[in-house]
Amino acid sequence: MSQFMADIRISLADALRAALIAAGIDLPAGFQAGLERPARREHGDWSSNAALAVAKGAGRNPRELASELAARLEEHRSEHVAEVSVAGPGFINFRLAPSWLHGVVADAVAAGVQGYGRQSLGGGRTVIVEFVSANPTGPVHAGHGRGAAYGDAVARLLAWCGYDVHREFYINDRGTQMDLYAASLAAVSVGQPVPEGGYNGQYIVDWSAEMPGEADPRQWGRERALADQREVLGSMAVEFDTWFSEQALVDSGAIDDTLAALDAVGASYESNGALWLHSSDHGDDKDRVLVKSDGEYTYLLPDIAYHRDKLDRVGPQGLLINVWGADHHGYVARMKAAMAALGCDPDRLEVVVTQLVRLERDGEEVRLSKRTGDLIELRDVVDEVGADATRFTYLLQSMDTAPTFDLAMAAAQVMDNPVFYVQMAHARVCSIAARARADGVVRPSIQQVDLGLLVHERELEIMRQLSMLGEVIAAAASERAPHRVTAWLRDFAAAVHGFYHDCYVVGSGIPPDLTQARLVLIDAARVGLAVGLGTLGVSAPEAM
RNA sequence: GCCCCUGUAGCUCAGUCCGGACAGAGCAGAUGACUUCUAAUCAUCAGGUCGCAGGUUCGAAUCCUGCCGGGGGCGCCA
Numbered sequence: 140m141s142q143f144m145a146d147i148r149i150s151l152a153d154a155l156r157a158a159l160i161a162a163g164i165d166l167p168a169g170f171q172a173g174l175e176r177p178a179r180r181e182h183g184d185w186s187s188n189a190a191l192a193v194a195k196g197a198g199r200n201p202r203e204l205a206s207e208l209a210a211r212l213e214e215h216r217s218e219h220v221a222e223v224s225v226a227g228p229g230f231i232n233f234r235l236a237p238s239w240l241h242g243v244v245a246d247a248v249a250a251g252v253q254g255y256g257r258q259s260l261g262g263g264r265t266v267i268v269e270f271v272s273a274n275p276t277g278p279v280h281a282g283h284g285r286g287a288a289y290g291d292a293v294a295r296l297l298a299w300c301g302y303d304v305h306r307e308f309y310i311n312d313r314g315t316q317m318d319l320y321a322a323s324l325a326a327v328s329v330g331q332p333v334p335e336g337g338y339n340g341q342y343i344v345d346w347s348a349e350m351p352g353e354a355d356p357r358q359w360g361r362e363r364a365l366a367d368q369r370e371v372l373g374s375m376a377v378e379f380d381t382w383f384s385e386q387a388l389v390d391s392g393a394i395d396d397t398l399a400a401l402d403a404v405g406a407s408y409e410s411n412g413a414l415w416l417h418s419s420d421h422g423d424d425k426d427r428v429l430v431k432s433d434g435e436y437t438y439l440l441p442d443i444a445y446h447r448d449k450l451d452r453v454g455p456q457g458l459l460i461n462v463w464g465a466d467h468h469g470y471v472a473r474m475k476a477a478m479a480a481l482g483c484d485p486d487r488l489e490v491v492v493t494q495l496v497r498l499e500r501d502g503e504e505v506r507l508s509k510r511t512g513d514l515i516e517l518r519d520v521v522d523e524v525g526a527d528a529t530r531f532t533y534l535l536q537s538m539d540t541a542p543t544f545d546l547a548m549a550a551a552q553v554m555d556n557p558v559f560y561v562q563m564a565h566a567r568v569c570s571i572a573a574r575a576r577a578d579g580v581v582r583p584s585i586q587q588v589d590l591g592l593l594v595h596e597r598e599l600e601i602m603r604q605l606s607m608l609g610e611v612i613a614a615a616a617s618e619r620a621p622h623r624v625t626a627w628l629r630d631f632a633a634a635v636h637g638f639y640h641d642c643y644v645v646g647s648g649i650p651p652d653l654t655q656a657r658l659v660l661i662d663a664a665r666v667g668l669a670v671g672l673g674t675l676g677v678s679a680p681e682a683m
Numbered sequence: 684g685c686c687c688c689u690g691u692a693g694c695u696c697a698g699u700c701c702g703g704a705c706a707g708a709g710c711a712g713a714u715g716a717c718u719u720c721u722a723a724u725c726a727u728c729a730g731g732u733c734g735c736a737g738g739u740u741c742g743a744a745u746c747c748u749g750c751c752g753g754g755g756g757c758g759c760c761a
Contacts, residue, residue, distance in 0.1 A: 178706085178707075229703095274761065415759095439761095468755075494687095494689080497754095535695090540696080553723070560723085629697095629709075633709095639724070640717095
């Protein structure tokens with residue numbers, strides 16, 4: 140939150156507290172005056188339920204208490220507060236003066252695309268966001284796409300909020316699935332059928348044909364799959380700082396260290412020839428196998444070692460965020476149990492489970508891909524709808540919902556496509572600035588522009604929305620909910636389109652002073668749109 | 684049977700964590716608005732037992748309990 144915005148909120152809270160004390164209310168320890176943005180415009184710019192909250196304890200009528208508080212607040216109101224009023228059962232509403240909104244505009248322009256809406260809540264804390272982590276046994280599919288868009292957006296939001304963020308992809312390059320994949324490639328390359336439980340699909344045929352005869356199908360297949368995954372993810376601008384190999388972890392001896400650590404705390408035991416994790420001691424439904432009776436590791440054991448490694452890397456204050464698909468939800472309890480057994484605070488490991496996406500095209504479900512013989516490839520989604528629309532569409536809703544992604548709709552360059560609507564708002568604002576330049580409008584410094592001329596309802600609405608961006612970003616980051624930004628962008632874009640429609644910036648009928656003020660306003664609007672889109676990893680085009 | 688997510692307008696969804704003011708958008712529907720910066724837009728109208736039933740509260744879409752519906756998961760696979 141900018142200093143300017145923070146000051147407004149703090150000054151309102153302080154004034155409220157002072158008024159409560161002056162009214163003879165005994166405030167409970169740690170009392171925070173509740174201040175929020177009212178849902179309805181008529182209720183002002185900020186609203187407090189403080190009178191409602193304390194009335195009962197003080198034996199007062201809430202409405203009367205609110206009136207008394209409002210009268211006191213009116214008496215001592217600061218320069219940016221235009222009006223204090225009482226409404227409903229006892230809400231105290233603050234209406235801010237336009238001067239406050241003009242400060243928001245100046246703030247946004249000064250901070251710019253690289254700074255507006257930045258928050259400091261991370262305090263430099265290190266966080267590893269692990270996402271996608273598809274098996275290197277084939278192309279990434281559409282479901283991975285949602286995790287990719289989400290994980291990257293969370294990473295961007297956290298970085299914008301002052302976290303030291305690392306993006307990581309865990310490569311499951313050993314184990315049963317890898318064996319089956321290698322065997323499938325090897326078999327098909329010599330014209331043999333795919334082994335039982337192996338991988339089918341056209342890509343196996345294509346890749347095995349590419350594979351040199353002397354290549355190790357395991358090693359070659361791993362590289363081939365990773366190259367394919369990296370390429371597709373890169374095409375939607377998702378890049379990782381670290382691609383972490385499970386095999387390398389095993390080779391490093393970390394597994395033995397982890398087994399020793401688990402043994403040392405009595406968290407493992409042998410039964411029926413296998414080694415078990417006593418995860419039921421830490422909230423899991425039942426115990427889990429670490430080492431199978433044939434001596435092979437399960438998926439779980441290297442994963443525990445991997446999380447130990449990550450925890451070590453982020454340090455004692457650091458945080459791990461994992462993005463897993465809905466089909467892995469049952470795995471959360473055992474992973475947290477393992478962390479708890481090792482003496483780590485389980486709250487330092489956050490697992491976000493993303494629900495499944497249903498893919499449609501013009502209302503018809505699309506389920507199977509020709510090339511993989513199974514799920515739709517992410518490549519096909521990006522090819523059909525484009526990187527920006529793919530990301531934005533994946534981030535339209537909360538990760539707790541299982542939405543429908545209509546490919547035709549997302550690809551359409553029409554007004555009912557939200558990504559297009561938002562990007563268009565940015566392009567329009569840029570086009571106005573370009574027109575001003577083309578018309579030879581000379582821009583003085585912002586200090587010489589009279590922002591007080593911005594009083595049109597359309598202008599005020601842009602400024603109000605813009606003033607909320609910092610709060611929205613902070614909420615989106617701390618709730619790991621990028622869709623909050625998506626929702627804000629749609630509202631903000633609507634305000635920009637409305638302004639565009641009703642308020643001309645350049646032209647013969649517009650007074651030069653107003654042109655200048657509105658040019659500053661659209662600079663601020665451009666900053667807001669670009670920052671919002673940026674936190675989602677969606678581009679902000681200057682023309683469409 | 685157990686676990687996770689979910690049920691809000693005809694459709695797609697915000698809002699639920701942290702309880703407040705007549706429940707918000709977009710699309711679809713109806714009706715309007717451009718001699719000027721991209722009509723790829725804007726405005727107005729209409730549309731809802733917030734799955735159901737109890738409970739807590741001054742106040743419940745939001746918290747608690749129970750039921751019903753939808754999705755996903757319950758391997759010595761990953």
